Amino acid sequence: MRRIQAGSALSAFGLGFTVPYFYVYVAQVRDLGAATAGIVLAVFAMAALVVLPFSGRAIDRRGPVPVLLVASVLASVGAVAMGFASSVPAAVGAAVLLGAGTAVMQPALATMIVWCSAPAGRTRAFAMQFFLQNLGLGIGGLIGGLLVDTSRPGSFILLFSIEAAMFLVLAAVVGTVRMPGSPALQGTRPSEGAKGGGLRALLGHKAMVQLCVLGFVLFFACYGQFESGLAAYGTEAAGIQPSTLGIALAANTAVIVVAQFVVLRFVERRKRTRVIAAVGLIWAVAWMVAGYAGLGHGSQAMATAAFISTYALFGLGEAMLSPTVAPLVADLAPESMVGSYNSAFALVKQLALAVGPAVGGPMGAALHGPYIVTFVLFSLGITFLAVRLGRQLTPEQDQPSLAVKPSKVVARHEPARESETAAA
Structure with a gap:
């Protein structure tokens, strides 16, 4: 769980470098105009709408880790491409990759958190994720504001490169995660039932x-x-x-x-x-x-x-x-x-x-x-x-607090020592 939360925070940190300046970058720095900037932002959103209906089935069938690895690499390529995009087709293509990749990250991360938590602990786990993501976005935006210079396209290449690197860091961190095999997670693992149901x-x-x-x-x-x-x-x-x-x-x-x-x-x-x-x-x-x-x-x-x-x-x-x-x-x-x-x-x-x-x-x-x-x-x-x-x-x-069991000792299944039994 700590690795998942750290990777999530670092990816948000990378996003913070570019999110506040996305419109200005396309419209003014690359001099593509306000209309093009609006189109690029719309394409970014549409790419997310296209991939999300398919990402859920992929997560349930393959598991969240491989889906998140693919999404992170895709977003990283999109970020680098956006940094070097100097034409409308290049900016639109980069927006497709970046929008699709970042959109899939959230449900994949959320599913990993579910796998690593019991119902009673999910409240705190998701609160921690939200806290760390906002902290990462805020710090990233603050540092990005110190680096950005609208008169130098190179400064934006640096920002998008940092964002791309953070997506790869997320992939590296998640790649080291070995999902726990606790009996409490039996109900949240992919099963044959994932092939049915659907929409x-x-x-x-x-x-x-x-x-x-x-x-x-x-x-x-x-x-x-x-x-x-x-x-x-x-x-x-x-x-x-x-x-x-x-x-x-x-x-x-x-x-x-x-x-x-x-x-x-x-x-x-x-x-x-x-x-x-x-x-x-x-x-x-x-x-x-x-x-x-x-x-x-x-x-x-x-x-x-x-x-x-x-x-x-x-x-x-x-x-x-x-x-x-x-x-x-x-x-x-x-x-x-x-x-x-x-x-x-x-x-x-x-x-x-x-x-x-x-x-x-x-x-x-x-x-x-x-x-x-x-x-x-x-x-x-x-x-x-x-x-x-x-x-x-x-x-x-x-x-969920109603479902919390008062005793944690039974869940450990440890045999009592003879001395403890005698003392009792």
Whole structure:
């Protein structure tokens, strides 16, 4: 588990070097124009949508390790190609490789975490992954900002090369992992059952379908707005300086890093669906604070503080979601379909991230009042859907702490010593 988490954090560290500067690199540094940059970003997202439906079956049949190794190498080649891309075809081709590779990594890593954890420990395991990934992204972005120079394409070649190297480091680390053979993992190993089921079985699972709908709304109302609708709203309605967007994103990451394990103590002993419902309420407040920033009549300093607070409140909600949603996907999955369920949920997330900017961007830039009202309602919809989902779950699925056995001694199967028996 430690190796998996370290590899995940290092890959996020590599992504942090390029994610904030992807658009600027294509549009300005390579001088391919804003339209081409938009096409490249769309291709990046579409590549993920194409490969994710197939990656789940591959994970269930072959196991997550070989799938992750292929995805890491693919992403590494895509990153290097992007660093040297000076034409539209080269940039589009690199985006295909990079998008496909990075998309498959997450369900493969999630499946490995499931294999290495019991249901009661998955909450903490996924919280640790989310914490380390955000920390890696933040540090990578910080260092990347010190290296980047828009007047020198060579500085971006360095950034993409570092990203490519981190993907290979992930492959090397994962390649050394020998999945444990604990009896507790018997139900999560690939089996002959992985050859059946598929999409029909998943769509017939009512609780999973409801969780996917909930997941789409979650990602649409939060991540799908960060770099599009909310950024447009902040600059157009609230008069926020572009540099403040970086401070707001830093506040979001800082809240996640600082609050993650404090929040975890609160989450572990409570029903998952109630925690998700609380996130909906927190995000509704966040959107209201954003409304004050853009539609209120306070000073510019107050508007800026309110806008940064919006991102911070989103971060608090994200810290509450990381130990609840991903483990719940794993716990709902049948024994031989863990990879398929993780990939299906990743596909839902990718769809939300594709639709979110397309809807939120124009609204945030021009329809300020309706934009805020719309996403306040979406946030309240999260609460409604979470409460509804709770009716479909078993008590142990909704609250894994109920399944924790009080004694750990029996599980070790160690014979008692004669002296200890006599003393007893």
